[in-house]
Amino acid sequence: MIDPSTSDSGAVSAPKIPVLISGAGFAGLATAFWMTRLGYRVTIIETSGGLRRGGTPVDIEGETIGILTRMEMIEAVRAKALPPRDFEFKDEEDTTLGGLTAASRPDDPSAARYEIHRDDLLDILFASVDGAVELHFGRSIAQLDDGPERVSVAFDDGSQGDYALVLGCDGNRSNTRSLVFADSDAASYYMGGYFYLRVVPKTGLLPANSTQLFSVPGRTAMLNGYDDRTDIALAFRSDQQIDYDFRDKAQQRRLVHDHFDGLGWKVPEMLAHVDADGDFYFDRANQIRMRAWSKGRIALVGDAGYCVSPVAGLGGSIALIGAARLADALQRHPDDHTAAFQEYEAELRPFVEQVQERAATAGMSTLFPADEAELEERNRKIRAGEIDL
Template identity: 40%
Template sequence: MNILVSGAGVAGLSLGRDLGMRGHSVTIVERADQLRGNGSPIDVRGDAIDVAQKMGLLSAIRDARIRMTEQVHFVDENGTAVGRLPDDIGDSPDDIEIAREDLARILADALPVTVALRLGESIESVAERDDRVDVGFASGGSEGFDLVLGADGMHSAVRRLVFGPEQNWIRHLGLYVAIADMPGEADAEAERINPMYNSPGLLAGIARFKDRAIGLLMFLSDPVDYDYRDVEAQKNLLFDHFEGCGWKIPAILDAVRADPHLYFDSVSQIHLPTWHRGRFALVGDAAHCASPLAGRGTSLALTGAQFLAEELERSGDDYATAFARYEARQRPYVEFAQGTVAGGGALLVPPTREAIASRNQLLQPVGAGG
């Protein structure tokens, strides 16, 4: 079949690989003019490791492994460590932490010749016919496809066009998160320790991995009305919440000011009653974002892409059956992941000084454990 995939994140690139290797002609469109490289490292865990093995990419993923979260220390305003996360916060020792840009590169390099990747392009309109979907693009062109798959993240354009407004499906978890590049910290001659600092309702941190450093900011908040593409408005929200705070927050805010590719978003989940309609289906965060608190978005993207490609192969042209079977296989993984976030926000961003002190008592002493 001739298949259009919206989004070139992990879900979209995985779909391209899995579908292209099964003989489909695939076009991936990505709004950005480059593959996403900003943001914090991500995890491949659980059955997603077996998926990576089936794709023939596990060795390359393991070769790019980093170990950032094993070095997270919570600190006080003077930078003195007060504890670290327990050793058993991950699923198992087999979990693989990897820089987002490295996984994107591995997946993009593995795309077969039957897959076309178009950067700087996005879907503007869709019209389903009896035998195809007519798609209008932001560039002004239009094409017909047998299927359209939305792998375009929590703010999915495909989901909006097919299933309706985002507010119908989003469940805010009470937090916002921002990540900014901090090149001045990347070459610091210091231990590879990633400090995290809390003030009531706020978290700030610096994380170093490979040759990079990023500043992390999180704050508690009810839903805020803002344009998720307006970077300057996002920066102003961060200044409003963090201006005047101590520790290294002024340096992180300087990095926010300087970063034209700042990552900022709500910590939210997507809950849909179904992920497919007609010739459309959703994969990854577009279908079922579990939020960064779950730490399983990458793994869900990998399993979902593989399940969908396998079911299309088994069902032939019967895409409706394939979509239903894909959803039945993926749902248990999603329900588990979305159910793991309870208490995660309070652990990372306690709302009061008393809650911070109580959380610190639960932390593992620095230097303890393996």
């Protein structure tokens, strides 16, 4: 499909074969970067009217550091990196049960880890493809016809196009996944809880460069403090999924109050921010566990194919890893997308499944203990210094 000969920069000399990417988040922009470098003519569509901004910071570590180095973005990331944060587990009287101080984190270069505001990383990725790709906001896919030579795509505005490949990078509720994969609905794995997230200006509820977490059985309140803002997170466990309207913000606020009214610590001050005007995120804690990440000429990247959930703390990193692994596989199999997709999945799936399992078990019990027994075991580990954050 593409000429494997490359220049020193990694660019491929090849005809401009058209590729469609659905989604302009981390996965979509990173995938666009690599596909453009491989010589494809890239079109990105995004359902929202612009880049989706807001959200909590992103952890950059391990393989992701090497990938951003290859993308020549690591210095830009370091320039925007946030200071290390103390992490403290609190009780109702605001006594620190244990945790990890920034000064105690490993100084081994191999354990390097950066945290960057989501919007800063989004801007870095967007700058890398701005002007090099065709980008359409406010557009989505209405229909896909996957043929032996091309994918014919009908868009929601009535326009159409043919593409050699279609890459679904459109998140947890992927439209691409739902249009193409018969097991799309069954792929959502419910982790047993719901969470509320909001970023507000600095609150004074905790020092800058610190995280504080308070739990009672089935409910957790967490604050992340930065120099200029505070992340507010409230999470509760539920054995059964709740029927609610994801567009009804008032209903979601009531659900939060139903589970957190009457709690101590700093929860009343946090609930005051819940009631204030402004954007927030409310959703179930879930993962996407697909039997396959590709079908024909269509493949999924990032949360669309293998969401690990915010509990894992690696969603942004795994999107970047997935985009790079897919590009590497396509470069190794320039004339065989089927082989490339199979290699991409075979090599990445074990890592993804390991992260998903850790998030669904140790991650949930550490951050959101479900009952008295789970809370006591977590607190025992805190006292013994056995918690791995």
